[in-house]
Amino acid sequence: MNELIANLHIIEVIYLIASTLFILSLKWMSSPTTARHGVWAGELGMLLAVCGTLLHHGIVDYKWVIVGLVLGTGIGIPLGLVQMTAVPQRTALSHAFGALCVTLVGTAEYYLQTPNVPRFTMGVLSAEVILGGLTFTGSLMAAGKLQEVLPQRPLTYKGQNVVNFLLLGSAIGLAVYLVRHPGATHLFPLMVAIAVIFGVLLIIPIGGADMPTVISLLNSYAGLSAAAMGFVLDNKLLIIAGALDGSSGLILSIIMSKAMNRSFTNVLFGAFGQDQTAAGGKQEARPVRSATAEEAAAILSAANKVVVVPGYGMAVAQAQHKVRELYDTLTKRGVEVRFAIHPVAGRMPGHMNVLLAEADIPYDRLIDMEEINGDFPQTDVALVIGANDVTNPSARNDPSSPIYGMPILDVDKAHTIMVIKRGMSPGFAGIDNPLYYLDHNLMLFGDAKAFVGNIVRELTGGGHS
Amino acid sequence: MSSNLVDLLFIFMLACFIGFEVIRRVSPLLHTPLMSLTNALDAIAVVGAIVMAGEHKSTFATILGTIAIVAATSNIVGGFLITDRMLKMFKSSRPAKP
Numbered sequence A: 001m002n003e004l005i006a007n008l009h010i011i012e013v014i015y016l017i018a019s020t021l022f023i024l025s026l027k028w029m030s031s032p033t034t035a036r037h038g039v040w041a042g043e044l045g046m047l048l049a050v051c052g053t054l055l056h057h058g059i060v061d062y063k064w065v066i067v068g069l070v071l072g073t074g075i076g077i078p079l080g081l082v083q084m085t086a087v088p089q090r091t092a093l094s095h096a097f098g099a100l101c102v103t104l105v106g107t108a109e110y111y112l113q114t115p116n117v118p119r120f121t122m123g124v125l126s127a128e129v130i131l132g133g134l135t136f137t138g139s140l141m142a143a144g145k146l147q148e149v150l151p152q153r154p155l156t157y158k159g160q161n162v163v164n165f166l167l168l169g170s171a172i173g174l175a176v177y178l179v180r181h182p183g184a185t186h187l188f189p190l191m192v193a194i195a196v197i198f199g200v201l202l203i204i205p206i207g208g209a210d211m212p213t214v215i216s217l218l219n220s221y222a223g224l225s226a227a228a229m230g231f232v233l234d235n236k237l238l239i240i241a242g243a244l245d246g247s248s249g250l251i252l253s254i255i256m257s258k259a260m261n262r263s264f265t266n267v268l269f270g271a272f273g274q275d276q277t278a279a280g281g282k283q284e285a286r287p288v289r290s291a292t293a294e295e296a297a298a299i300l301s302a303a304n305k306v307v308v309v310p311g312y313g314m315a316v317a318q319a320q321h322k323v324r325e326l327y328d329t330l331t332k333r334g335v336e337v338r339f340a341i342h343p344v345a346g347r348m349p350g351h352m353n354v355l356l357a358e359a360d361i362p363y364d365r366l367i368d369m370e371e372i373n374g375d376f377p378q379t380d381v382a383l384v385i386g387a388n389d390v391t392n393p394s395a396r397n398d399p400s401s402p403i404y405g406m407p408i409l410d411v412d413k414a415h416t417i418m419v420i421k422r423g424m425s426p427g428f429a430g431i432d433n434p435l436y437y438l439d440h441n442l443m444l445f446g447d448a449k450a451f452v453g454n455i456v457r458e459l460t461g462g463g464h465s
Numbered sequence B: 001m002s003s004n005l006v007d008l009l010f011i012f013m014l015a016c017f018i019g020f021e022v023i024r025r026v027s028p029l030l031h032t033p034l035m036s037l038t039n040a041l042d043a044i045a046v047v048g049a050i051v052m053a054g055e056h057k058s059t060f061a062t063i064l065g066t067i068a069i070v071a072a073t074s075n076i077v078g079g080f081l082i083t084d085r086m087l088k089m090f091k092s093s094r095p096a097k098p
Helices: A002-028 A035-054 A063-080 A084-113 A119-146 A160-180 A187-203 A208-233 A236-259 A264-269 A276-280 A293-302 A312-316 A320-332 A351-358 A369-378 A448-461 B005-024 B028-055 B059-089
Strands: A305-310 A336-341 A366-368 A381-385 A416-421 A441-445
Touching: A002 A035, A002 A236, A002 B005, A002 B028, A035 B028, A035 B059, A063 A084, A063 B028, A063 B059, A084 A119, A084 A187, A084 A208, A084 A351, A084 B028, A084 B059, A119 A160, A119 A187, A119 A208, A160 A187, A208 A236, A208 B005, A208 B028, A236 A264, A236 B005, A236 B028, A293 A320, A293 A381, A293 A416, A293 A441, A293 A448, A305 A320, A305 A351, A305 A369, A312 A320, A312 A351, A320 A336, A320 A351, A320 A448, A336 A351, A336 A369, A351 A366, A351 B028, A351 B059, A366 A369, A366 B028, A416 A448, B028 B059
Parallel strands: A305 A336, A305 A381, A336 A366, A381 A416, A416 A441
Antiparallel strands: none
8 A cells, every 4th residue: 555655656756857847848949049958858758757657556458558659659750750841731630639639538537437427527528528529620620621632712601600609509518417417428429529520610611821820729729628638637747738738829829810910719700711702803904013033133133131021832832942042142142131931921830930941041030020020121122932911011001901900021111022923813812912013013923943943043153243 | 646626726727827928938930849849748648548548447448548549649759750850950040159
């Protein structure tokens, strides 16, 4: 008996150390210079926690534990080696896995404890499986949309919100009933099933441009469901890790919503792109100025300060390595080149920074929107590659625009703007961009990768240095 | 060692505040690695799954527990791996820090 208590104490101490390491891990993420220590601290904490748990007195059979650990490692390694462009869907998939784990453990725990489940336990257990279930399918849907195996356009139908609210309401209703009558085992699978269906329906109306917010929100749900699991299992480490993940996801979703000037409810319930048909009608063919790679190279080599504005289109065109060559060439000529990063550029928070870092562009050249916006009036050339809506001045000055009020990069204030674009088609949100018709704007029509490559060739092979 | 419910709520509340304060300071530069790291840390749920599969209280619990271990372990391994890969790519243009 004494030995048993001592054993439990050891586990508690190990969990305490692991919790400390987890918090340090996130603290070290604050700067790129210490961030890798953060990963190591997290790994050490995880290793300690898993080994400590294996000492758990109640474990009688290690066979399935080892099978699970080995299989999971086998799936995890390829998931850790995906390309950087695929990181958003990988992240969504891992939210789904995390939620799956929590939902399964919650379900198993219910059937072990029923019918004598204390009220509080039943309440958090319900929260755990509802959040877990909807995060599981919601994240799978998000991953499918990001991987483009599902349509990226929002799918809406009449009464969508009513259906969703009714579903969520009935799941919560069942949870309340189960708290009062935990022996109603036939209702538990129904509650899980409703949560799972709700997850699918929740993501159907959400378009690709809203993915950064949605991924963050699902991240938060995954964390909260894990914290709920901690309450059910009386595990403080789980509560702490879940709370850290939940608050991290929440902060990121707030940043993302602010960057798009939209509220959570608007992202979740007001499919982007619904009211654009009205704005599209009054379009007329207006003249634009265009330029060749040779002209663009000449303008760039005459500049002192260049700001590159990359968007998701750059990543789609796989142009980041050519952009890096352009950065090198211009830097060698003494041109100051910086990159303006909009918070929602890319498909998840911070995605654009990772893509540019992968192309070996130093991170101190990647500047946040708030920091760089004041510098555009002193910028000679703003080169927009694959970004559209985040440069649209109507967000600042046209109250009738659907994106009015969204913070944008003030590229229109630069002396010269150059936009690399395939054609004049509108961006993801289907909104026309008045930037393209300005007198100091030059359109560079073509594929981003090929066009940047041509500019680099003009700059290096032109012969006159 | 069972703790009382209020203690757990205190822990949850304090951890939320620590999370907010620590993560608010993370540079937007690192938001993607941050999310993959918190994902890996969140997979600490594996400890619950290990107990569930290892205690062998019922076949049903063992099956669900084993699947849960697979899901969580893939997050741990994949999450740490990709976070480290991403962070390795972030380089400064200044040669070395003082």
